[in-house]
Amino acid sequence: MVEDIERIIVKCSKLRDVFNHLNRWGFSISKCNSFSDCIFWLSVQNGWLNNLHCNAVYYNWKDRNNFVHNGMETSAVFIALEAISMAAISFSNAVDISGKWGVNQLGKLLDVHWHPPPPGWIKFNFDASLLQSYKGGIGGICRDSKDRFLLAFGYPITHWDVSKLEMLVAISFQNVLKDDMMKYDGIIIEGDNANVIKALQDNMVHKIDDLRGMFKDYRNIIFNCIDRKCNKLADLCANYAIVSSFIWDDLVLNKVSLSDLVGKNIVFYFFAHCCPPCRAFLLHIIEVYNKIKEKDDALEIIFISNDEDEVEDYMGT
Numbered sequence: 001m002v003e004d005i006e007r008i009i010v011k012c013s014k015l016r017d018v019f020n021h022l023n024r025w026g027f028s029i030s031k032c033n034s035f036s037d038c039i040f041w042l043s044v045q046n047g048w049l050n051n052l053h054c055n056a057v058y059y060n061w062k063d064r065n066n067f068v069h070n071g072m073e074t075s076a077v078f079i080a081l082e083a084i085s086m087a088a089i090s091f092s093n094a095v096d097i098s099g100k101w102g103v104n105q106l107g108k109l110l111d112v113h114w115h116p117p118p119p120g121w122i123k124f125n126f127d128a129s130l131l132q133s134y135k136g137g138i139g140g141i142c143r144d145s146k147d148r149f150l151l152a153f154g155y156p157i158t159h160w161d162v163s164k165l166e167m168l169v170a171i172s173f174q175n176v177l178k179d180d181m182m183k184y185d186g187i188i189i190e191g192d193n194a195n196v197i198k199a200l201q202d203n204m205v206h207k208i209d210d211l212r213g214m215f216k217d218y219r220n221i222i223f224n225c226i227d228r229k230c231n232k233l234a235d236l237c238a239n240y241a242i243v244s245s246f247i248w249d250d251l252v253l254n255k256v257s258l259s260d261l262v263g264k265n266i267v268f269y270f271f272a273h274c275c276p277p278c279r280a281f282l283l284h285i286i287e288v289y290n291k292i293k294e295k296d297d298a299l300e301i302i303f304i305s306n307d308e309d310e311v312e313d314y315m316g317t
Contacts, residue, residue, distance in 0.1 A: 005035060006034065006035040008057065008061055008064075009035060009038055009057055010032055010033065010034060010035055010037075010038055012060060012064070014060060014063075014064070014076055014079075015056065015057065015060045016031055017076035018056050018059075018060055018076045018079045018080045018083070019031050019056065020076075021076055021077055021080040021118075022052070022056065022080050022083070022084070024115060024116075025080075025084075025115050025116065025117060025118050026114075026115030026117075026188075026190075026224065026226070027049070027052060027084075028049070029049070029052070029053060029056070048087065051087045052083055052084065052087040055082070055083040055084075055086045055087045056079065056080065056083040058083075059079045059082045059083050059086075060079050063079055077119065080118065081118050081119065081120070084118055084186070084220065084222070085185070085186070085219070085220050114226075114230045114231075114232075114233075115230075116143065116144070116145050116146065116147050117143075117144070117145050117186075117187075117188050118145060118186070119145045120145065120184060120185040120186070121144075121145060121184055121185055121186040121187065121188060121220070122142055122143065122144050122145075122150065122181060122184045122186075122187050122188075123142070123143055123144075123187070123188040123189075123190060124140055124141075124142045124173060124187060124188070124189050124190070125140060125141050125142075125143075125190045125191070125231055125233065125234040126138070126139070126140035126166065126169045126170050126173065126189070126190070126191050126234050127139060127140070127166065127169070127191065127192065127231055127234035127235045127237070127238045128162050128165035128166045128168070128169055128238050129162075129235065129238040129239045129241075129242060129290075130159065130160075130162040130165060131242065131290065131291075131294060133294055134158050134159060134160050135156070135158060135242055135294065136156070136157050136158065136159050136162070136165050136238075136242065137154055137155070137156050137157065137237075137238045137239060137240065137241030137242035137243075138154065138155055138157055138165050138166070138168055138169035138172065138238055138241060139152070139153060139154030139155075139169065139234060139235075139236075139237025139238035139239075139240065139241045140152070140153060140154075140169055140170075140173060140234055140237060141233050141234055141237055142181065144184075150178075150181060150249070151176060151178065151181070151247075151248065151249050152233075152237055152246070152247075152248045153172075153176045153237070153246060153247045153248070154237045154238060154240055154241025154244075154245060154246050155172065155241055155245045156241055156242055156243065156244070156245055162193075163193060163195060163196055166191055166193050166196045167196055167199065167200070169238070170189065170191065170196070170200055173189075176247055178249065182218075184218070185218075185219060185220060186218055186219060186220030186221065186222065187218045187220070187221055187222070188222045188223075188224055189221070189222070189223050189224070190223075190224045190225070190226050190230075190231065190234075191225065191226070191231065191234075192225065192226055192227065192228040192230070192231045193225070194225045197223050197224070197225040198223075198225075200223050201223045232283065235283075236282075236283065236286060239286045239287070239290055240286065242290050242293075243289075243290065243293050261300060263298065264298045264299060264300050265298055265299050265300070266300055266301075266302060267299070267300070267301045267302070268301075268302050268304055269282075269285060269301055269302065269303050269304065270304050271303060271304065285301065289301055
């Protein structure tokens, strides 16, 4: 087997496994069929993706040499993790967004699914919601590489600029960070507004505001802009926060104070995670609820699930 440049950069089966892991974690790496295709793909990507791609190729080639000369090799998962870590460190310790970005929303993002972070990392998704009355909410959710729920929070706020609100929610994450969330190797911060993601990344690079000190305990930090459909749970937190602030570090929320319900109109919503229309309808309920609450505060909706492990399963999707 001839070890030429096309095999090293394109044809290597293990390198393709590395790219599979990176794509599973939300990084859009193209598996090209030829060296010329690879060069063209790299020419239209941003600096972060080029950096990640080149690190993956280098560490895979280094692993191949170690196997040939010493009989030892590492897994594709480990190579992918090394590539991410080195790309994050080499890219000014704060990397650019991992997808293409336009004025506000990524125009060429095709993936509409939330991806878990790499093993040993956590992912923080944030969003903001703003009504015509300028009543708004900011919220976020944090999960680990196994889709496990770590934290969700939200705060009501009055403002007129939703982009400013999204900046606030990213920075307010420091107020809810728990000590055991500092043990991870890295953190991926995701939002669906490309301008906000770019501004956050610039703040990290130029050491502006308190953002750099906020994440100083993490060796690797990645800012990633995603499609809105990948950010539904953060959007749900932001909408819920319009009417009530909250910090959840678990999903056992069975207790409802009866005194909070006296004199109010109560709607019981029976739900099952196994029912796709139920999951889709939940977002519409939140939207209608927020509109009604602007005019009439005497309404509450009680969520009742028929699943045994309902909420935790839902938060992991």
